[in-house]
Amino acid sequence: MAIERGNVIIVERGRRKERLPGSGLLEGMAVVWRHWQGSFRKNRSFSQIHGTFTLEYPEERPKLPEAYRNMPILLYDEETGHELCTSCFQCQRICPPQVIHMTQAKDPATGKPVPAVAEFVIEYDACMSCGFCAEVCPFDAIKMDHEFELSTADHGSLTVAKEQLNRPIGYYERIAPTMWAEVREQALKKLQGNIKRRPGVLGMAPNLAEKIAARLRELATTAPVEAAPTTPPGPSAPAGRLSPEEKAARLAAIRARNDAAPADAPPPPAPAGARDGHGEPAPSDVPPAVNPADAKAARLAAIRARNAARAQEQAPPEPPAPPASRARTDEPEG
Amino acid sequence: MYELLDALINGRLGLGWPGWAVALLGHVAVATLLFLVAPVQMLFFTYYERRAIARMQDRIGPNRVGPEGIWQPIADGVKMFTKEDIVPAAADRYVHLLAPIVVVAPTMFMFAVVPWGPGMVPVDLNVGLLFFFAISSISAVGLMMAGWASNNKFALLGAMRAVAQMVSYEIPAVLSLIAIVMLTGTLSVVQIVAAQGGLVISTADLPGVPDVGLGWFIFTPVGLLACLCFFIAALAEGERTPFDIPEADSEIVAGYMTEYSGMKFGLFYLAQYVLNFLLCAITAVVFCGGWQGPGVGWLAAQGLSPANPDGSWVFNLFAGMLGVFYFLAKTYFFFFVMIWARGAFPRLRVDQLMDFGWKFLIPLTLVNVVSAAVWVGITRWGPEEGLDFTAQWSPLLRWGVAFALTMAINVVAYLTLARLYAAAQAARGRVDLEELVGSVPTSA
């Protein structure tokens, strides 16, 4: 009677060697004996099979590799005091367990979003240390920390706000020198660009009190110059909306360019808007079927036309020039 | 103990107690001492095992509680005591409660006949070995009670396996001891130890050899084979790793202990380690001379004794200390071998266990009994027993012939049985395969 038990695979092992019966048992014991003997010295090389591998943790600390990742932290630049994060929401979007939450900073005067983050919260208790946030951040503002002794009896303390997340760049440079060296230049360049667009002390790490105070003092001395553009006539618009002035300004700009375009160059200046990185809505999406030289000439012409339009637009007694330029750059959130 | 107390109470203090009172006091004192020593040994063994097995697995083992983790077993004990004691609703409450007691009690009784040093034996029974093994098999009843009362199929399976294993392996264990009993002609553990003086050759076989306490039975072919067989059987009796089938945690949770928690579980644990200690101790005593070793005999001879009334008690003390040291060193060595086997070998299947016991170990020990008879015949028997031709041989020649002959018998028996056993297992494997696939490739 054959018992049906699915497939039986017979492994052909060849004939057993004639050996003294029981020698297999002794060989097995010899293997264990060698391990026992070897275990009295430490083994830190993974190519060796003898010796104790145990790392006696609180006394001996593992040397963590640079790319070790545990929990995300935010970086700020010690020199300027500015945080690298621009509140672009990329990390919040990609986080698989959705544990990143943030609000974008707003210019208190105009209510417009600023490339800086007002509050940033990560729920460490649910973070799965995937490191996606650090991978995706275009500004290298969020990085994975090497700190792993996070156990606590206080659950609430695992919801971590920006003050506790902030680390100076120097800290990250110390734990991951080569990884920071790879991105350092572009990260700082982007930061410089963003600092220019942050009014007042927005985007400065809140723990750098004296830096903020210094900056405020500096701002106070240059107040007359700065005050004029930041106090435009009319009430500031509700959050997230363009003020009527800004809308008007932008419309005027578009109209001026459209007017100028047919006069200056026959091909539509579509690539201009797309290429110059300001996210300005392109008047037309039709790709021009012209040769590269022509396209370049056309683009140059379009830029010239726009500059001309802007000059015209600023000529009327409409004072808030800086808001107009900012409105254009911040368009994605607008 | 009795003489000592008698001298103290009735001699020195002159209290004039009756003999029975002195004897009672003496036995209570010894029993108390042993009941204290047994758990301490168990605690030490758990620590020892964990540290040694860790080393074999390239780890360090518990080293946090106290220096090198020596207080770890105490921490474990405290944990055991503070755990909740759960009795399953469907369990037979009283049997469930009684089972751990029935398991622990025999292991404590077994201490009664184990000699710790020269003159240091709780009771020198003239049937000490028999007592030891008779008592040890009582714990099988306790195991069955535990398995039955738990009303749990894993527990019952584990208990049945345990009982089957104990019953089958008691036979080779006792048969290998019988060989030694034949050599010494006594069942008294104390006299078995006493017969192991000498230097490689026992003074019992060759009266002229210097007595440095090294005439252990393990140096004779009969004793060596008996020791190996007994130790393997002891592994099975103590449910040590290659034979830890009754509590195979990957198959039946924890066997008969599945439904036990807290201190009841702790008692099973205690019984197991105490039993292991005793099995190692009896291996050391019967085959490796127990407390015998260089120096003990000499020190004991200098000490105070009826034969030597003007000896000094200091020598008695030193002889006792050295004897206990040798005894414990041998016991711990055998426990190390148990751990070593645990580190090296995987668990057997139940049928393999039974096959090995019945088809290999028992025939081998039976042959060894024949060897022992040959040994005794050649070295001891003379014309009175009807053996004339050895009468002219010198004792050394007799010993040599006996050694060579028993060695030949044992080696041939071992090789033949191993081959037969391997063939039987291979045939069995083929039958198993035939059941599974219907036919077997002939090349295998």
Ligand code: SF4
């Ligand atoms: S590491 Fe992963 S889970 Fe944690 S915050 Fe970043 S994206 Fe979210």
Ligand code: SF4
């Ligand atoms: S941390 Fe990086 S990805 Fe996240 S919002 Fe800030 S800049 Fe964007």
